[in-house]
Amino acid sequence: MERIVAKFGGSSVADANQIKKLRSIVDHDLRRRIVVVSAPGKRHGGESKLTDLLYLCQEMGAMATSIDEPFGLIRGRYMEIAVDLNLDQTILSDIDRFGEELTAGCTPDYAASRGEYFSARLIAEYLGAEFIDPAEYIVIRANGTIAPESYDLLGARLANLDSRYVMAGFYGRDRNGEVKTFSRGGSDISGAIAARAAGAACYENWTDTSGILMADPRIIDNPRPIDEISFREIREMAYMGASVFHDEAILPVREASIPIRIKNTNSPEDPGTLITATLSDKTISSTEIAGIAGKKGFSMISLEKSLMNREVGFVYRLLGILSEQGVSFEQCPSSIDSVSVIFEDEKLRGLDDVLIDQICRQLQPDNVAVEKNIALVAVVGEGMVRTVGIAGKIFGALGKAGINVRVINQGASEMNIIIGVSDDDYEATVRVLYEVFVGQGKQS
Structure with missing residues (x-):
């Protein structure tokens, strides 16, 4: 029997009522044999995130400060x-x-991982499923990537097609056997690993x-x-700020050609979005673009030098120079x-003066300048390369709206056009582009 991996995010396991919805969803389709869960999410705006509380407890424990309040x-x-699910309270x-481990001084990764660990323990008991601790099967290398043997280890554990499993998301172990977490939101990655390890027919991501x-x-x-989107398109949108799906979670399932379906725990009847390797001709022909994504907080260093094109290297x-300073860049038009080189401000880490000094000393440009407060907006779509007039629409609409474009960059695949504007023009840019490609609508 083919199987589906169903990953449920923090909002989907925030309380007993949400977990009851989870059970209804899983029971509705017997192929949903593998469930991956996050830590319980926030129930209201004023509540602290559980993972933040766990990190706080670890820091307080390391300083020999009482953790009673946040741990409570x-x-x-x-x-x-x-209590609300009528479960055995021995987990307490x-x-x-x-x-006690927090007070004694455990690692930050171990502390943060317990949010998912205890969530999965409770949900496994509620579903009558086998609990899986990913630290036993998922090996995370020093650079944050997945060790290839993880798929075989986890696949062997998930081999019984008739069993139902619940696995904690967000963490695995390092080469030394110590618990290691992914980046925040990394339970999406855990679900993708489980889908590939199990040879799943589909990876459902419930949010x-x-x-x-x-x-x-x-x-x-x-x-x-979005009804249907390709792996390449969603990778571009996630990277540029679309927050529904963790961009690093795409690779495991993409390599195995396993489709992803994004679904709503609170409205399970909605079709959601299908992410697939290859779009149908109908999908490509029916939409000029897949979507618009972007974010603020970039800086740009621009160099000018006569006959630069003849200066080899x-x-x-x-x-x-960037590599020497440990600075990664986003775009290089x-x-x-x-x-020009464009950086996320948080990755630049205030090193702009150092970089400019090194650039002037080693490259001797005629002019070098730094521009801050830049926002990048990406228009993404597989069909853009086949559609005449996309760029004209973009820049005509922005010009008509009086928005000054500071950066223009198009990927080699011609699947996206990236526009750089002032941070102050970011929201207006998104509104203008949405209107020109999707149509007039209510806008906030």
Whole structure:
């Protein structure tokens, strides 16, 4: 029997009522044999994130400060879920032992992982499923990538097609056997690993939205959902700020050609968004673009030098300077006598003065300048390369709206066009582009 891996995010396991919805969803389709869960999410705006509380407890424990208050909130969340689901409360003794580990001084990764660990323990008991601790099967290398043997180890554990499994998301172990977490939101990655290890027919990602939206709902009111999108398109959108799906979670399932379906736990009847390797001709022909995504907080260093194109190794040496300082870049648009490098401010880490000093000393440009407060907006779509006039639409609409474009860059695949504008023009840019490609709608 083919199987589906169903990953449920924090909002989907926030309390007993949400976990009951999870059970209804899993029971509705017998192919949903493998469930991956996050830590319980926030129930209301004023509540602290459980993972933040876990990190706080670890820091306080390391400083020999009492953790009673934040740990009491953590323990209370799990106790409330156990009571409301009529579960055996013996797990509370394990949570109390974890409190002792926090006080004694455990690692930040171990502390943070317990959010998912105890969530999965409770849900496995509620579903009558086998609990899987990913630290026994998923090996995370020093650079954060998955060791190839993880798929065989986890696949062997998931081999019984008739069993139901519940696995904690967000963590595995390092080569030394110590618990190691993914980046925040990494339970998406855990679900993708489980799907590939099990040879799943589909990887379902259950969240609190009915699929991926064509634009940020904080800017566009009720943006149109995306019915179908390719792995390449969603990778571009996730990287540029679309927050529904962790961009690093795409690779494991993409390599195995396993489709992803984004679904809404609160509206399971909604079709959601299908992410697949190859789009149908109908999908490509029916939409000019897949979506619009972007984010603020970039800086740009621009260099000018006459006859730069004849100076062999100029860009190589420029990128070498960035490598020496441990700074990664986002975009690198260029022309015959100029080149610019765009950085996320948090990755630049205030090193712009150091970089400029090194650039001037090693490359001797005619001019170098730094521009801050830049936002990048990407228009993404597989069909853009086949559609005449996409660029004209973009820049005509922005020009008509009086928005000054500071950066233009198009990927080699011609699947996206990236526009750089002032941070102050970011929201207006998204609104204008959404209107020109999707149509007039209510906008916030």
